[in-house]
Amino acid sequence: MAQYGGLLTTTSGEVWVTANSSPIALQARKTAALQGTSGFNTRVTHTFPSGQPVVAFVHCTVEVEITQTVSGNTITIDFLRPNATGTAYVYFFTIFPQTKPDYGMAVWDASGTLILTHETRTLVDVVTIGTAGVDASSGYNINTTS
Template sequence: MAAYGALINVNGNPFVTPNSTPFCLYRKVVVNSVANGTYQGASASIPVNASYPAIAFCKTSNTAQPTYVSAIRSGSNVMVSSGNPYGQAHTLTAYIFAIFPQTLPEWGIAIWDAAGRLVLTNESRVLSDLVTIGTPGNNGGINIDQTLSGSYAVCPGILGATLIQVMVQGQPQVIAATAYTGCRFNGSTSRISAASSSNASGSVVGSTNNGNAIIAIKTDPYD
């Protein structure tokens, strides 16, 4: 137990200051995809102070084939993107969470840490209720395909790859189509699965499976 501060129950998990600082919603962004040949992609760059730890969760609108999502951090920017190699238009929604100073509300609860930083208020939308999709191992990675009731967003990652044999100038070559996370919301359910970065046609000759699980959140508290 902390020597001073507050003990708060956050969705069944104890939140203790000054020993804990929560990730809170920093920004939500919505971007429509644009066409680039037979490819449809969306992207956004969100400025985030380089000293703030940050994490992104993403979802897309529904498409016939899976649309992949990705997120990277470069200095003081978090960059999120989505891609559908089959040319299917979609909307990317990204939720950026960070540990950052909160804004003092006009009234309610305000909690500071030992360094004097405001870390939690009654208006903070805390990252909580993380859901694990898939089981690490053979049932994880590219073998994940699960539909959940409601709107969810996933933490982007790489699940594996599909090996496709194609003909180039009459000679067979094998290419690897990276499988990213995908999360398609159709208005009532979210389908979470692997999503290919390529629409290459050819013979599937193998695959690699990273065997990792996908972490997701229900987006209702942040919309």
């Protein structure tokens, strides 16, 4: 039996092909208030579909130590010892069934799962910043916007 599907490209030229792949997409955005108080730690948790990958991206408005753990299908981001009061924004990307929109583009996989719509925010154009192995421009020393 012949394979069929769609071939989509991003504005920067990356190719995404159905029917044998599902995009990793933004499932949730959560925020946390960070307190610059000694011993005050903040935790953000998110449950994702079992058996799927999960990637968390974090942006903080103040310096803070960040750790991540995954247990089963729950990911936990801990914010430890912030140096001032601020906000943490956490973006969780994973593979999950999409919600059918009232109108627009929709793509289903061979099993009938809706995997992509015009409203899906897929993870594309990830760019490496900093220099691995150079303390001054990697890890918690990175302070870059683009």
